[in-house]
Amino acid sequence: MTTAVSALSSVATALSDAGKTSTGEAALFWVLAPIMVLAALGLLFARKAVYAAMGVVAVMVSLAVLYIAQDAPFLGVVQVVVYTGAIMMLFLFVLMLVGVDASDSLTETLRGQRWTGILFGVGLGALLVSVVTRATYPIATGLDKANADSNPVGVARLIFGNFIFAFEVVGVLLVTAALGALVLTHRQRLTRRIGQKERSDNRVTDFRERGRVLTPLPAPGVYSRSNAMDVPALDPTGAPIEASVSRVLRIRGQERGVDVVAGHLEANRTEANPVEPGKEVTP
Structure with a gap:
């Protein structure tokens, strides 16, 4: 991992002192950008859920490479280890173990929900286009000052210093969401719970009355x-x-x-x- 990070940093320097993109970074972007776009389209149009999940994995790995090229190796490693290696692989294993029904119901449970969704989707797309076309950005100055004490130290200073309250609030929300998911997915037991002692007594009773084998x-x-x-x-x-x-x-x-x-x-x-x-x- 350290060798890959250093290689990417040397090939694709983030920004020069003049605020211009280097040739290596531009080449890296134009190679990864089409891959990310195709993988994102695969997420939208793939018929199988496993293929859609693999498209998301491709987008996340490419995004991690761009993070490293932008002098943010900590974010790149976290992107691969946490999001790609843990969260997306968990989704993929769940899809492989549980499976997804390929048949989709065409019956609308709420009247007009499809047209409402299309209307809101078009409105959101128009809003994003207007923001992107009208936004102005200052001249990039690089991350030399932010990464003066190394990138992990700079990220830790922001998370546990300037934005500690927001970080704690997000942590509370995630814990609350996890507990809510456990409560909502809990189902009442249909039969009475049988303990280990009762199971042993039943095995002994079956051996004495029905002649069943007591040992394995x-x-x-x-x-x-x-x-x-x-x-x-x-x-x-x-x-x-x-x-x-x-x-x-x-x-x-x-x-x-x-x-x-x-x-x-x-x-x-x-x-x-x-x-x-x-x-x-x-x-």
Whole structure:
């Protein structure tokens, strides 16, 4: 990470003393800007949620590179570690584990909500265009003064000094939002909670009254030259233990007997070590 940050800082110097963009920074911007725009359009038009999440990841990584090029390595590292590496990966794992229904409901629950959304969207777009076209910016002077004591120290001075109250308020809001999400997603238990002691008592009762196995089930067959889930284990007397094979395999008829496995092993041994005529094999 340190090597990448130093390389980007050397290739793309943020701003010169005259306030002009360097050639390396301009080239870096014109390479990353189309990628970010395409990834953002993929977020809007991707049909699968996983593809949309990967588009957001591409935008965030490109934004981190631009932060580093602007002499803000701390923000670039935070952008990758926190937002891309933690938050977006969490979203992606949730989508992969839970899944998203591809079918969309076309029935409006609120009358006129679609036209209202379109109207507000057009209004917001017009407002953003007017602000961007009329905004004026002062001549850039670089971040030499702000980063005099290094970029992390400058960011810490702003967060825990000038804007400490706003930082604490945002922290309270995030904690409140997390607690609210837990409360809203909590569901009442449909059945009575069963504790560990009651579970143990039930297992003992089933063993005494119904003859069920009290101990964990034995593992499948593990022999000298065979280790398979579909072969039953053997008890001390040599008899197969049918309960050692998964019930699903037994229902599907995929369970193999010990004699079948022994026959396969004997055939493999014979093929590997053929017996010459006139010689006997000592068992």
